[in-house]
Amino acid sequence: MSNDREKQKTVRLRINSQVIDVPEGRTILEAAKEIGIYIPALCNHPMISQSGACRVCIVEVNGTPVTSCTTLVEKDMEVITNSPYIEDLRRDTIDLILSDHPYDCMVCQKTGECELQELAYSYNIRKPLFSGERRIYDKKDGNRFIERDMEKCILCGRCVKICDEVQGVGAIDFAYKGFGTKVCPPFERDLDCEFCGQCVMACPTGALVGRDWIGKGRYWKIREVDTTCSYCGVGCSITLHVKNNEIIRVSSRPDSVVNKGLLCVKGRFGYGFISSPDRLKQPLIRKDGRLKAASWEEALDFAADKLKKIKEAHGPDAITGLSSARCTTEENYLFQKFMRAAVGTNNVDHCARL
Amino acid sequence: MIEQQTVTIKVCLGTAGRASGGADVLSIFQKLIQLNGIEAQIDKKCSYTKVGCRGFCSKDVLVDVIINDQKVTYQSVKPTMVEKIVTEHILKGEPVADWLTKEDYESFQTKQHKIVLGPCGEIDPESIDDYLGMKGYRAAEKAISKMRRDEVIKKVIQSGLRGRGGSGFSTGTKWEICKSQADSTKYIICNVGEVNRPLAEGNPHAIIEGLLIGGYAIGSEKGFIYIRERYHLSVERLRLAITQAKDKGFIGRNIFGTDFCFDIEFSFGTEAFICGEETALMESIEGKRAMPRVRPPFPVQKGLWGKPTVINNAETFSNIPLIIGKGARWFSSIGTKESTGTKVFTLSGKVKNVGLVEIPMGMPFRDIVYGIGGGMESGVALKAVQVGGPSGGLIPASMLDMGLDYENLSKLGSIVGSGGMVVFNEDDCIVSITKFFMEFLQRESCGKCPPCRIGTKRMLELLTKITEGRAEYNDLATLERLSGLMKTSSLCGLGRTASNPFITGLNHFRDEYLAHVREKKCPAGVCTALITFSIVEDRCKGCTLCKKVCPAGAVSGEVKKPHRIDAAACIKCGACFKACKFKAIKKQ
Numbered sequence: 001m002s003n004d005r006e007k008q009k010t011v012r013l014r015i016n017s018q019v020i021d022v023p024e025g026r027t028i029l030e031a032a033k034e035i036g037i038y039i040p041a042l043c044n045h046p047m048i049s050q051s052g053a054c055r056v057c058i059v060e061v062n063g064t065p066v067t068s069c070t071t072l073v074e075k076d077m078e079v080i081t082n083s084p085y086i087e088d089l090r091r092d093t094i095d096l097i098l099s100d101h102p103y104d105c106m107v108c109q110k111t112g113e114c115e116l117q118e119l120a121y122s123y124n125i126r127k128p129l130f131s132g133e134r135r136i137y138d139k140k141d142g143n144r145f146i147e148r149d150m151e152k153c154i155l156c157g158r159c160v161k162i163c164d165e166v167q168g169v170g171a172i173d174f175a176y177k178g179f180g181t182k183v184c185p186p187f188e189r190d191l192d193c194e195f196c197g198q199c200v201m202a203c204p205t206g207a208l209v210g211r212d213w214i215g216k217g218r219y220w221k222i223r224e225v226d227t228t229c230s231y232c233g234v235g236c237s238i239t240l241h242v243k244n245n246e247i248i249r250v251s252s253r254p255d256s257v258v259n260k261g262l263l264c265v266k267g268r269f270g271y272g273f274i275s276s277p278d279r280l281k282q283p284l285i286r287k288d289g290r291l292k293a294a295s296w297e298e299a300l301d302f303a304a305d306k307l308k309k310i311k312e313a314h315g316p317d318a319i320t321g322l323s324s325a326r327c328t329t330e331e332n333y334l335f336q337k338f339m340r341a342a343v344g345t346n347n348v349d350h351c352a353r354l
Numbered sequence: 355m356i357e358q359q360t361v362t363i364k365v366c367l368g369t370a371g372r373a374s375g376g377a378d379v380l381s382i383f384q385k386l387i388q389l390n391g392i393e394a395q396i397d398k399k400c401s402y403t404k405v406g407c408r409g410f411c412s413k414d415v416l417v418d419v420i421i422n423d424q425k426v427t428y429q430s431v432k433p434t435m436v437e438k439i440v441t442e443h444i445l446k447g448e449p450v451a452d453w454l455t456k457e458d459y460e461s462f463q464t465k466q467h468k469i470v471l472g473p474c475g476e477i478d479p480e481s482i483d484d485y486l487g488m489k490g491y492r493a494a495e496k497a498i499s500k501m502r503r504d505e506v507i508k509k510v511i512q513s514g515l516r517g518r519g520g521s522g523f524s525t526g527t528k529w530e531i532c533k534s535q536a537d538s539t540k541y542i543i544c545n546v547g548e549v550n551r552p553l554a555e556g557n558p559h560a561i562i563e564g565l566l567i568g569g570y571a572i573g574s575e576k577g578f579i580y581i582r583e584r585y586h587l588s589v590e591r592l593r594l595a596i597t598q599a600k601d602k603g604f605i606g607r608n609i610f611g612t613d614f615c616f617d618i619e620f621s622f623g624t625e626a627f628i629c630g631e632e633t634a635l636m637e638s639i640e641g642k643r644a645m646p647r648v649r650p651p652f653p654v655q656k657g658l659w660g661k662p663t664v665i666n667n668a669e670t671f672s673n674i675p676l677i678i679g680k681g682a683r684w685f686s687s688i689g690t691k692e693s694t695g696t697k698v699f700t701l702s703g704k705v706k707n708v709g710l711v712e713i714p715m716g717m718p719f720r721d722i723v724y725g726i727g728g729g730m731e732s733g734v735a736l737k738a739v740q741v742g743g744p745s746g747g748l749i750p751a752s753m754l755d756m757g758l759d760y761e762n763l764s765k766l767g768s769i770v771g772s773g774g775m776v777v778f779n780e781d782d783c784i785v786s787i788t789k790f791f792m793e794f795l796q797r798e799s800c801g802k803c804p805p806c807r808i809g810t811k812r813m814l815e816l817l818t819k820i821t822e823g824r825a826e827y828n829d830l831a832t833l834e835r836l837s838g839l840m841k842t843s844s845l846c847g848l849g850r851t852a853s854n855p856f857i858t859g860l861n862h863f864r865d866e867y868l869a870h871v872r873e874k875k876c877p878a879g880v881c882t883a884l885i886t887f888s889i890v891e892d893r894c895k896g897c898t899l900c901k902k903v904c905p906a907g908a909v910s911g912e913v914k915k916p917h918r919i920d921a922a923a924c925i926k927c928g929a930c931f932k933a934c935k936f937k938a939i940k941k942q
């Protein structure tokens with residue numbers, strides 16, 4: 001890795017009078033981050049192409065304001081990220097965004113982890129200077145998983161891009177123009193997609209949140225437990241958000257090795273079963289037409305006995321085994337071994353093959 | 355026997371000509387001449403040409419009747435007038451004097467300098483032979499078969515030609531940068547805007563030829579014409595021109611026997627102002643929503659589908675065959691040192707002659723308004739000229755002696771923009787004008803960046819507040835601050851220029867803004883919330899006319915006695931003010 005680095009051409013530039021050498025092809029935003037200089041940005045996201053839409057990450061390059069998320073480093077660049085001139089422009093852009101925002105942080109699910117709230121806080125914009133009409137949308141999206149509050153949408157475009165560029169689905173896009181521009185599914189129908197929730201993950205504000213999260217607890221009130229998703233053999237890293245011993249939300253860390261923070265609908269939203277009263281917690285055996293609780297010993301003996309009887313009466317090929325993608329590779333290996341060696345049949349298959 | 359005569363009839367069939375019934379006029383000419391057996395009877399050879407726009411659309415249908423090189427032009431010709439023109443003029447040789455164009459048409463036409471618009475109104479835009487007859491495609495032939503690519507570019511640079519689509523960037527330099535890009539696939543796009551329609555309708559081959567030469571110069575084999583689908587006639591004539599050029603081998607493979615191949619494709623835009631912005635336009639060609647991209651990279655580096663792309667305005671392309679054909683020096687002798695050539699504008703507003711005009715760069719505004727435009731309509735003094743479309747700056751009467759070129763416009767806080775030129779008089783309110791343009795711009799913002807999407811909306815709200823008398827002094831400062839933000843922080847030209855009318859308006863007409871804000875008065879008497887109508891008793895003759903015209907029943911009074919206006923019922927439509935013959939109604 002370090003060898004690669006050395007081979008890469010670097011350019012020397014100055015950021016806030018700090019001289020640094022950065023590999024060619026980096027953006028100013030990335031270069032600044034590396035040396036611990038924070039530049040706020042609302043549309044920038046590491047997984048998607050840069051659009052330069054939000055205008056918050058502007059910096060001065062040799063005196064001219066440019067967006068740092070789209071401008072590549074060049075030799076001898078003089079970058080200033082925090083001059084009063086730039087800070088004023090940035091403040092005013094944030095102010096404009098806030099002037100069209102509900103300002104209901106007290107009840108917003110996103111409070112505490114909202115990027116816009118963070119900027120309002122650090123620029124101390126208690127009441128926007130540029131006040132005026134705000135978008136009001138009465139119709140709400142009726143889908144099962146994702147609460148879409150488009151009044152809170154700042155049109156940064158992250159959701160549109162992650163859906164298109166990362167997930168390859170393209171369920172949403174910009175519609176209308178001017179002040180009424182809005183991100184929505186075609187013809188403003190209810191969202192009807194894979195519900196992977198990548199958009200929810202990428203959203204900087206409370207415009208997109210999990211429907212089941214609402215009212216269950218905010219970010220700083222929870223305990224985070226890192227674990228592995230048990231839905232399938234991919235084994236995505238997930239983080240359970242636990243409050244009062246209840247799982248109220250699932251997320252994934254952007255640096256997770258297997259899945260880089262991405263999840264599917266089951267991993268992200270399918271956690272309801274964990275504390276469901278209907279959840280199967282012990283084996284059941286049907287006796288006289290009714291399911292009755294049994295011990296593992298009893299249940300396994302019962303199954304083994306039945307399998308044996310079938311094999312004796314009809315031969316091993318009368319039995320087939322179907323394994324599950326929720327098992328690990330090792331478990332699947334053991335299962336086929338069991339079917340072949342213990343049962344004596346090649347009738348073994350797996351749900352992921354269907 | 356009389357000597358054989360040739361009769362040519364040219365009927366304007368541009369969009370306005372067609373709308374005024376030009377097609378009927380033409381067919382009646384043909385029918386009457388054939389019916390009367392005129393050709394045989396007096397041995398005249400008749401030909402008919404449908405021509406493009408001459409710019410003086412208010413007098414359409416315009417018809418030239420040319421007998422043995424003697425040309426006269428009839429104006430406002432209706433189908434019913436044709437018979438008289440045929441019998442008196444063509445048969446008896448006596449033009450119908452009353453129907454001929456007047457001095458206004460002469461001054462409108464002669465004070466212009468038509469180089470790209472010249473052939474419009476002369477040749478048949480649907481005939482490639484007409485174009486070839488005026489040395490059409492000779493420039494392309496010369497460029498492609500006799501000149502190297504860099505020689506073509508050099509010539510365009512030497513001519514000083516700058517983009518006619520708004521930014522005024524050197525066309526030759528743009529081509530040079532694009533040509534120098536390593537990628538072997540390159541594209542060239544012709545951006546056909548609203549103001550280019552008469553060119554596309556009147557002389558489409560010039561645009562095609564310019565595009566062809568451009569394609570050759572930068573090393574592109576693929577050109578696109580981007581145009582709104584709604585510009586039906588432009589599309590139709592450009593399409594026909596391409597087909598004709600293909601038939602002649604000017605477009606296609608091995609053009610003029612060289613190894614240069616070039617093809618042209620249409621791409622259609624929808625009803626959005628932003629579709630004309632070059633990067634949004636490329637998104638649109640790629641099948642995406644037209645939202646501008648950040649620059650850099652510039653289109654010449656990474657444009658359509660990521661390939662180096664030149665994009666020029668249709669008028670820019672129309673100049674190219676002239677530059678190659680007549681020479682860079684000829685071209686740069688027109689206009690000023692830094693702004694060479696001519697520029698087409700749509701002259702409109704409170705001038706006598708409105709229409710499409712082509713002026714040499716550097717012509718003083720005064721000459722445009724009072725020369726070509728024939729002066730102010732209805733005698734009310736000029737207040738401001740707005741150049742460059744909705745985001746152009748307002749130029750006050752005191753600066754009319756400045757020449758119209760890129761440098762001066764930029765100094766005046768304006769742009770060439772879409773080539774609009776609107777003349778306002780003292781009856782127009784600067785704040786209302788500005789609000790009107792802002793209304794358009796905020797509606798047309800693509801919504802991508804907050805400074806434009808929300809900034810234009812906030813500006814409109816504040817301007818509305820001013821016109822309604824609800825504004826405070828602070829609001830002007832807020833507007834200025836917003837303007838500054840939008841100018842520097844917006845993503846594309848729409849947001850960056852949207853505040854031009856406000857900034858220039860405030861600079862030159864500060865008193866008018868202050869009157870609205872501080873005294874809650876509209877000096878021009880336009881902002882209805884700020885005006886009241888009342889009757890001056892000793893002037894009122896009691897004629898009752900105001901009472902009759904009032905749609906709100908707000909006027910009361912008996913015959914021959916002074917009337918009264920009920921301020922609460924008055925809807926401030928101004929009907930009484932206009933109707934009163936005794937100047938008895940006061941507008942405050």
Ligand SMILES: Cc1cc2nc3c(=O)[nH]c(=O)nc-3n(C[C@H](O)[C@H](O)[C@H](O)COP(=O)(O)O)c2cc1C
Nearest residue numbers: 517518519520545547630631632666667670847848
């Ligand atoms: C909002 C907006 C609308 C525009 N509309 C047009 C247009 O209709 N036609 C055009 O040629 N250029 C238009 N432009 C300018 C183009 O972006 C581009 O600069 C031009 O086509 C380049 O051609 P030129 O160098 O020949 O002028 C527009 C720019 C903006 C910001």
